[in-house]
Each structure stands twice: as structure tokens, then as C-alpha cells.
Amino acid sequence: MTAKNRSLGIITRCHGSHFMEKGYYKKLTQFGRRAGIRVFVFSPRDVDFETRTVIGFEYRNGAWRRGTFPLPSYIYDRCFISASYRHYKPYIEQLQNDPGITFLGHGLSGKWQVHQILSKSPVLARWLPDTQILSYRNLHATIKKTGAAIIKPMAGTHGVNVVRIVKAGNKYVITGRNRENKPFQRELKTTEGLHRFIAHFTAGRKFLVQPYLSLHTPDGVPYDVRILVQKNGHGEWQTTGMAVRVGDKKSITSNLHGGGKAVPLSTFLSSQFRPEVNAQIEEQLQQLVLELPPFLEEYHGRLVELGIDVGIDTAGNVWIIEVNSRPGRAVFAQINDPKARLNAVSQPLRYAHYLMNERVGGY
Ligand SMILES: Nc1ncnc2c1ncn2[C@@H]1O[C@H](COP(=O)(O)OP(=O)(O)O)[C@@H](O)[C@H]1O
Numbered sequence: 001m002t003a004k005n006r007s008l009g010i011i012t013r014c015h016g017s018h019f020m021e022k023g024y025y026k027k028l029t030q031f032g033r034r035a036g037i038r039v040f041v042f043s044p045r046d047v048d049f050e051t052r053t054v055i056g057f058e059y060r061n062g063a064w065r066r067g068t069f070p071l072p073s074y075i076y077d078r079c080f081i082s083a084s085y086r087h088y089k090p091y092i093e094q095l096q097n098d099p100g101i102t103f104l105g106h107g108l109s110g111k112w113q114v115h116q117i118l119s120k121s122p123v124l125a126r127w128l129p130d131t132q133i134l135s136y137r138n139l140h141a142t143i144k145k146t147g148a149a150i151i152k153p154m155a156g157t158h159g160v161n162v163v164r165i166v167k168a169g170n171k172y173v174i175t176g177r178n179r180e181n182k183p184f185q186r187e188l189k190t191t192e193g194l195h196r197f198i199a200h201f202t203a204g205r206k207f208l209v210q211p212y213l214s215l216h217t218p219d220g221v222p223y224d225v226r227i228l229v230q231k232n233g234h235g236e237w238q239t240t241g242m243a244v245r246v247g248d249k250k251s252i253t254s255n256l257h258g259g260g261k262a263v264p265l266s267t268f269l270s271s272q273f274r275p276e277v278n279a280q281i282e283e284q285l286q287q288l289v290l291e292l293p294p295f296l297e298e299y300h301g302r303l304v305e306l307g308i309d310v311g312i313d314t315a316g317n318v319w320i321i322e323v324n325s326r327p328g329r330a331v332f333a334q335i336n337d338p339k340a341r342l343n344a345v346s347q348p349l350r351y352a353h354y355l356m357n358e359r360v361g362g363y
């Protein structure tokens, strides 16, 4: 085994020495050191494939230090999809195609891809909202069928540009969050006006349309269940935690970035539903979390962890809203669950360790 085999590179977007999640990566570095794994952070754009080195950052003696490192054998992909993702994508692909490098997990490429995979599972399909690519025709069909629709960007995050469209008489009422993630409301008096608004709002980007689901408490507070599932040190899927994100009453989304807070799942559910309904919800969540990760992995390729956003409507129905391969950990730092909190920031390192040991002797 060479020293190179014991290195884990975290890829992220770096601007000079600035990158996000420094606290998390510091922890991974410290867990790594105990396991004999060298952890460092770099931007996929700072790789020199000729010399097989990267310029990156390593947490050492109390500070992040810049340095040149040999290409790591293992990579943890934390390059969040954003407007600048296309500048990173070709470099990430080059790393993925490198025979000397193993990704702990391959990033999912968007909501539509995930929906299409999950809808192949008869078990999971029952929890999927009816989802289509946005067109005026699909939008009007959805509104006609259910009274209200949600449109959202295929490659969106944090609830940005998620919009509800309700038909009231001949008018359309639009409620949602704009590009700056600020809540807004508009009324459009004609179908042409609605179409003009949508053309302007979507600005050529691909959107999805779904029925609007009442994913809120009886008094109108939006919430969703955030589940974090991760591979553990035996290479098996393990549920790290389940928590509820409660949004703002004024808002239609429950994302923390939109100004929400996190609370423990069972406390929250028992305050909302009768015990029988509650038990059915919890049972479905357990089944969902067992079924989804291996199913998605079978079609997509290796995954290291998933953030599954589940919505629960006012009748207690469970809905898969979003599956994220680069999940945040903020909710588990906010609820008082020390085990979930520790696992959330250490499982990826344990999984890397498992892969490294498994490879000794080669296959
Ligand atoms: N079909 C829907 N009906 C009602 N609310 C929804 C629906 N889809 C999404 N939302 C709300 O919008 C939020 C953001 O949607 P999501 O699909 O997770 O996109 P993002 O990637 O922006 O987080 C969800 O957490 C949920 O609160």
C-alpha cells in the first residue's frame, strides 16, 4: 500500500483560499488523521494532470495551509450545483474518468433524472408527486386537475425560484421565491399574462411542474422531513438522522436558507397527527429510507450519502420532494441528537476508510 492510497481529496469550489464548509472539512481531516488518511481540499480546476498534482488546502497546526499534493486516490465531491457549475463540470468528469481515482459517490445531476429513476420502483412510485417537464400545456393540465401547481427549476437549490400558481376565477395568483430567494406574490389577469410571466421567470432554464401539495400544518406553516442516509464503515447504508425543517408561515417553502428552523421528527409529528396516522407516517419513512438509496445507486452508480426531503401533506400522505447527493448537515447540528450530529460529519470518512481497506489486495 502506498501513501497515495491513503489520501482523500475533497473537491469544492475555491476562490483563492475561500471555500465553504471549513468546519466540516476540518473535522473530516481530524478523523482522517486518526485513521491514517490524509485529507485535503481542492478545486477541480486546480488539477495538473501532467504532473498529477493539485494545488489545495490542508488543515494543519490550527490553520488551513496551501500546498501542492499528489492527486488523491479517493475523492469526496462537494461541488454544489450552482450557476457556475458548468465551469467545474468538465474538470470533475476528467477526475471521474481517471482510472487511479475513486469517487466516494457520484453526484446526481438533477431532479428530473432522479424522478425518472425512482419512478421505475413500484415501491417508491407511490410516494412520488406527479412530475412533468414544464410546458404551458402540462401546467394548465396540472392546474385543471388539482387546482394549483408548483413550478421549480430542474437544477435548483434552497427553494430559489420555486413558485405556486393558483387559478382563482379567471385570474392566476403566483406566490413564491425569486432569484434572490425573497418571497413575492403577483396576480395575473389573463392566460397571456401568465405565459409572459413564466417565459420571463424561467428565462430559458428547464423547469418541472407538479401539483401543489399542502405540505404544511393546519395553520399554514410549511415544513418538511429531512433524512440523511450515509454509507458507514462497513460500506452499508445507515440512517444518520431524521429531522423536521419548519419554514416561515408567510412562505410556501420550508428551506432553512429561506429562514426556517429544525426540530426533532417524532416531537413534531406527534404534535400534528393522531397516533395512528403518526405511526403510519413513521412506518412509511422507514420503508422509504430502506428502499430508496440502494435502488437509486443501482441505476445511477456509487453514492456515499443522500439527503432525502420528504413532504407530508395535511392528510398525512408522504411525498418524496427531493433527493440530494451533496446534502447539507445544518439540521443535525440544530437538533439535540449528539449521535446524529457526530455521524453526519464522520460517516464519509469511515466509508472512505472502508473502501481503502477493501482495496488492499486489489480487485
Ligand atoms: N409539489 C409541491 N407542493 C408544495 N410544495 C412544494 C412542492 N415541491 C416543493 N415544494 C416546497 O418547496 C421546497 C423546495 O423544493 P425542492 O424541490 O426541494 O427544491 P430546492 O432544490 O429548491 O430545495 C420544498 O422543500 C417544499 O417546501
Ligand SMILES: [Mg+2]
Binding pocket: 157, 158, 159, 255, 309, 322
Ligand atoms: Mg429542497
